Amino acid sequence: MTVKKLFIKTYGCQMNVYDSERMAESLADLGGGEGYVVTETPDDADMILLNTCHIREKAAEKVYSELGRYKGLKAAKPDLKIGVAGCVAQAEGEEIIRRQPMVDLVVGPQSYHKLPQLTAKAGLGQKALDTDFPEEDKFEHLKARPKAKRGPTAFLTVQEGCDKFCAFCVVPYTRGAEVSRPAERVMREARDLVERGVREITLLGQNVNAYHGHDGGLAGLIRELAAIDGLERIRFTTSHPNDMDEALIAAHGDCEKLMPYLHLPVQAGSDRILKRMNRQHTAEQYLGLIERLRAARPDLHLSGDFIVGFPEETEEDFQATMELVRAVRYGSAFSFKYSERPGTPAAERAQVPEAEKDDRLQRLQALLTQQQRALQDAMVGREVQVLFEKPGRQPGQMVGKSEYLHAVHVEAPGIGPGDLARVRIESSGPNSLKGVLLPS
Ligand code: SAH
Ligand code: SF4
Ligand code: F3S
Numbered sequence: 001m002t003v004k005k006l007f008i009k010t011y012g013c014q015m016n017v018y019d020s021e022r023m024a025e026s027l028a029d030l031g032g033g034e035g036y037v038v039t040e041t042p043d044d045a046d047m048i049l050l051n052t053c054h055i056r057e058k059a060a061e062k063v064y065s066e067l068g069r070y071k072g073l074k075a076a077k078p079d080l081k082i083g084v085a086g087c088v089a090q091a092e093g094e095e096i097i098r099r100q101p102m103v104d105l106v107v108g109p110q111s112y113h114k115l116p117q118l119t120a121k122a123g124l125g126q127k128a129l130d131t132d133f134p135e136e137d138k139f140e141h142l143k144a145r146p147k148a149k150r151g152p153t154a155f156l157t158v159q160e161g162c163d164k165f166c167a168f169c170v171v172p173y174t175r176g177a178e179v180s181r182p183a184e185r186v187m188r189e190a191r192d193l194v195e196r197g198v199r200e201i202t203l204l205g206q207n208v209n210a211y212h213g214h215d216g217g218l219a220g221l222i223r224e225l226a227a228i229d230g231l232e233r234i235r236f237t238t239s240h241p242n243d244m245d246e247a248l249i250a251a252h253g254d255c256e257k258l259m260p261y262l263h264l265p266v267q268a269g270s271d272r273i274l275k276r277m278n279r280q281h282t283a284e285q286y287l288g289l290i291e292r293l294r295a296a297r298p299d300l301h302l303s304g305d306f307i308v309g310f311p312e313e314t315e316e317d318f319q320a321t322m323e324l325v326r327a328v329r330y331g332s333a334f335s336f337k338y339s340e341r342p343g344t345p346a347a348e349r350a351q352v353p354e355a356e357k358d359d360r361l362q363r364l365q366a367l368l369t370q371q372q373r374a375l376q377d378a379m380v381g382r383e384v385q386v387l388f389e390k391p392g393r394q395p396g397q398m399v400g401k402s403e404y405l406h407a408v409h410v411e412a413p414g415i416g417p418g419d420l421a422r423v424r425i426e427s428s429g430p431n432s433l434k435g436v437l438l439p440s
Helices: 014-026 057-069 071-076 086-092 094-099 109-123 183-195 217-226 246-254 271-276 283-296 315-328 354-377
Strands: 002-010 034-038 047-052 081-085 105-107 128-130 153-157 200-204 233-237 261-263 301-308 332-337 383-391 397-401 407-411 420-428 433-437
Touching (some): 002 014, 014 086, 014 109, 014 153, 057 081, 081 086, 086 094, 094 105, 153 183, 200 217, 217 233, 217 246, 271 315, 283 315, 332 354
Parallel strands (some): 047 081, 200 233, 261 301, 407 433
Antiparallel strands (some): 420 433
8 A cells, every 4th residue: 555644734613623634534545555644744744735714814824824835845845735625725716726836736625525536636737626515415425434542532513504694704605504414424423433432522513503403403412412321521612692592501401411611602792793793693682691501500611702893893892892701701712803804794894993903802801811710710629520631741640621621630640541530629720720639
């Protein structure tokens, strides 16, 4: 077998992480004695694949500067193939090859099952491009997943695409319309992952709570997954507030394997801005939803995404965001300066000056960091359950995650990746907690 080396660099969201895994698997055995193994460095690669993100201008520009860096490698090794996958591939298509002619292959997120053919075409020295939105479920046409042992946590994409069209966002254009994978396929893949050592599955979707591949929606799928022996934890991301139905709220209350952590982006706290963003809900509706979730699961940790400096955002609008953050008390959060995306409605509107955006971002991040730290510090003295993932820096130490996604360091002789244990938290550092093992 001629084994070639594949270097994949992944940008953007967790869905790209999952897709990169599946792409690597699909190239592992191409038949006729050909195949790729993954290498950790571009230097010895026969193929470099960038799995890209188009969400903000900076993310997209990174791709071109990264490609520039490979010029020397390509000159030294003319057989080296360079491919661009992901959301930039979908958004820019052929333009990528025009701007960077050394690119051999461009493949959009809905065409990954065509990667082996595209690779073969690139191997013949032709440019290979596919950014179609085919009808079929690409995951069903991708190679079956291998049976090798793997780490205790895994992502599993169950839903893709978005029909929401928030005024700032490129995702509906790069990932297409909402599609759900049928529950039985998800269940099959989940059982397979558990057999290979996975203990925690994070279900992924651009709007994962709009999942409709199960009669009972996402809550129905979660309950069915919870019945799998050996699967200990279930998480899901990312959710839209308007798709958070009663069944899913209830699952947070009584489904033990569903972890008490929820990423529920709101973007802004001003109704005027929410409306212009086309978010289709008010700040009050969002806060009401949080209240119902907390009634079902009082210790729920919330996480969110925020955009500051959306077109026409005033200081007063921004203050409404700060107020909403104060009301919710987030366990963690991501915040961004609004970035103009070509082709989206908001890009056409009056922009907030950059200095103003910077200033608002700083103030918001200071508040969010303070909240994050306060919630993390409040874990000291509490008992949590930790799923151990890997050895820590000190000998005998292991690192894992609590139910609330905090990283926890523990002196844990005899404990290995995939083990679950009760831990009492003793101290809180800048990014993680430290604790002691409790007798089981
Ligand atoms: N589907 C998810 C989020 C997808 S993008 C959801 O609806 O919540 C992840 C985050 O990137 C968004 O929540 C938003 O906060 C941010 N984002 C998207 N477009 C952006 C833009 N044009 N400028 C700045 N941030 C943006
Ligand atoms: Fe983008 Fe809005 Fe869809 Fe999220 S819900 S992916 S922010 S359009
Ligand atoms: Fe980026 Fe595409 Fe994900 S734009 S955030 S990689 S869906």
